[in-house]
Amino acid sequence: MPADVGTGSLVVRSPVGALELVADDGALVAIRFDAAGPVEEGADVPPVLAAARRQLAEYFAGERTVFDLPLRPAGTEFRQRVWRELAAVPWGTTTTYGALAARLGLPPGASRAVGAANGANPLPVVLPCHRVVGSDGTLTGYAGGLECKALLLHLEGVPTEADQAPLF
Structure with missing residues (x-):
């Protein structure tokens, strides 16, 4: 699917290791520890993944205390x-x-x-x-x-x- 649909994944660096951010249809659906694959610093990604990357970086820098992202975790x-x-x-x-x-x-x-x-x-x-x-x-x-x-x-x-x- 095209990046503008908001589906895909992105691996980012963090103080707790590489994290894989996963989006589906414009919402963040998963964050996985110990992500495999290359870190995609400047990758052209769906807006939700770009926002998640930015907000996580702000959180780890001590500049963000609340996340403002569309979330859709799957579960009972x-x-x-x-x-x-x-x-x-x-x-x-x-x-x-x-x-x-x-x-x-x-x-x-x-x-x-x-x-x-x-x-x-x-x-x-x-x-x-x-x-x-x-x-x-x-x-x-x-x-x-x-x-x-x-x-x-x-x-x-x-x-x-x-x-x-x-x-x-």
Whole structure:
């Protein structure tokens, strides 16, 4: 399809490694870690991919705290609900899987289902699943790895358990 339709992919550099941005019909549908293929710095790309590239660069430079992109992540209605809640977690803060479940009106035991939906998030960074931590504040699973999760949180000024000096 022609670039003006808004379908295609683009590999960009980031502090967390190469990311593949994927668009379909004018909306961002996926961001993949450890992208294979050449980085396309000056590539003529669909407008949504150009905007995503620019906004991600601004985010990593500390100049953007909110993304303004057309998104269309594919998933079940439950996953969509969880991802909408992820989008509401403010920059520079964290929440827990249990707190997300509660915000969705789910019972306490639903935190695992929320965690699974979080893990299936096709738009990491933009839908900030890195801002979700364990109930004790520890970093738990992340598609890009825990080191990547810590880097994203540090970029937002959020300390992690690794930053806590032992008392004894």
